Amino acid sequence: DTAVSQTPKYLVTQMGNDKSIKCEQNLGHDTMYWYKQDSKKFLKIMFSYNNKELIINETVPNRFSPKSPDKAHLNLHINSLELGDSAVYFCASSQGPGTGDGEQYFGPGTRLTVT
Amino acid sequence: EDQVTQSPEALRLQEGESSSLNCSYTVSGLRGLFWYRQDPGKGPEFLFTLYSAGEEKEKERLKATLTKKESFLHITAPKPEDSATYLCAVQGTSGTYKYIFGTGTRLKVLA
Numbered sequence: 001d002t003a004v005s006q007t008p009k010y011l012v013t014q015m016g017n018d019k020s021i022k023c024e025q026n027l028g029h030d031t032m033y034w035y036k037q038d039s040k041k042f043l044k045i046m047f048s049y050n051n052k053e054l055i056i057n058e059t060v061p062n063r064f065s066p067k068s069p070d071k072a073h074l075n076l077h078i079n080s081l082e083l084g085d086s087a088v089y090f091c092a093s094s095q096g097p098g099t100g101d102g103e104q105y106f107g108p109g110t111r112l113t114v115t
Numbered sequence: 116e117d118q119v120t121q122s123p124e125a126l127r128l129q130e131g132e133s134s135s136l137n138c139s140y141t142v143s144g145l146r147g148l149f150w151y152r153q154d155p156g157k158g159p160e161f162l163f164t165l166y167s168a169g170e171e172k173e174k175e176r177l178k179a180t181l182t183k184k185e186s187f188l189h190i191t192a193p194k195p196e197d198s199a200t201y202l203c204a205v206q207g208t209s210g211t212y213k214y215i216f217g218t219g220t221r222l223k224v225l226a
Contacts, residue, residue: 004158033214041200043159043216056211090158102147102206104214106158 003027006091006107013081014115021076021110023091031055032074033092033104034066043090049074081114088112117142117207121217128193128224136188136220138203146212148186150179151202153219159202162188193224 004025013019025032033056034046048056049068063079074091091107120139128134140148147166151159163172165181172179176197178189188201200219206212 040218041153042218043202043204045213048211048213056213058213092158102212102214103149103161103164104159105161106151108158109156 004091004093004105004107006089006110008110009108010111010113012113012115015081015083017081018077018079019081019112020078021089021091021112023074023076023107025072025091025093025105025107027093027105029093029095029105030071031094032068032071033094034074034076035090035092035106037088037090037109039087047074047076078112081112083114086112086114117205117215119203119205119215119217121201121203121220123220124218125221126223128190128222130194130224130226131192133189133191133193135190136201136222138186138188138217139184140186140203140205140215141184142205142207142215144208146206146208148181149204149206149214150186150188151204153200153202162201190222193222195224195226198222198224 031050033048035043046060047066051071052068065077068074088109090109092104094104118141122137150162153159163179168183176191180187200221202219203217204214
C-alpha cells in the first residue's frame with residue numbers, strides 16, 4: 001500500500017499550458033503539503049492544508065492554485081506554465097501542525113518539464 | 116528568520132569508514148528537528164525526529180544527536196547502500212509550524 005501517491009510521475013508540457021498534479025494519502029493524516037525541489041535539490045514549501053483549510057501559503061505566483069477536496073487529497077493546478085516552473089514537485093502529509101510526531105511522509109514526486 | 120545549513124555538501128567514504136554529517140540551525144523555538152534520506156528519483160524518507168537538546172536516536176548504522184544549535188547524523192561503518200542525500204529540517208513553534216529544509220549532504224559510500 002502506497003502511503004502518499006502522486007500522479008503523474010512525469011509531466012512534459014509547453015509554455016503557456018495549464019496542468020494539474022494530484023496527491024492522495026491513506027495515512028489518516030490531517031495535514032498535507034506541496035513542496036518544490038529545484039535542480040540543486042533544495043526543498044521549499046509552497047502550500048499546506050490542515051483538514052481542508054489552507055494554513056501555509058508561501059510566496060508563490062498566483063498561477064499556482066492548490067485545492068483540497070477532502071483531507072486525504074491535495075491537488076495542485078498550475079496555469080500558464082513557464083520555463084522556471086520546471087522542477088520536481090513533492091506532496092507530503094503529517095499528523096497535523098503543532099502536534100507531536102510531526103514527521104512528514106512524502107510522495108514519489110512529479111517531475112515537471114516545461115519546454 | 117529560521118534557517119538550516121548542512122555540511123558538508125558532499126561526502127565520499129570508503130565502506131566501513133565512519134563519519135558525521137552536520138546540520139546547523141537557527142529557529143525561534145524548536146518544535147522538532149527531522150532527518151530524512153532521499154534516494155535519486157524518490158521522495159524523502161523519514162529517519163528521525165529529535166525534540167530537545169541532548170536527545171539521541173539510533174537506527175541500524177545511523178545515530179542522530181541534537182544540541183541547541185546543531186544536529187549530527189553519525190554513520191558508523193557505512194555500506195554502499197547508505198549512499199543517498201541526507202536532508203535535515205526544522206519546525207519552529209512560531210507562526211504556521213512550517214518546515215525549513217537544509218540543502219542536504221550527498222553521501223557516496225564506495226565498496
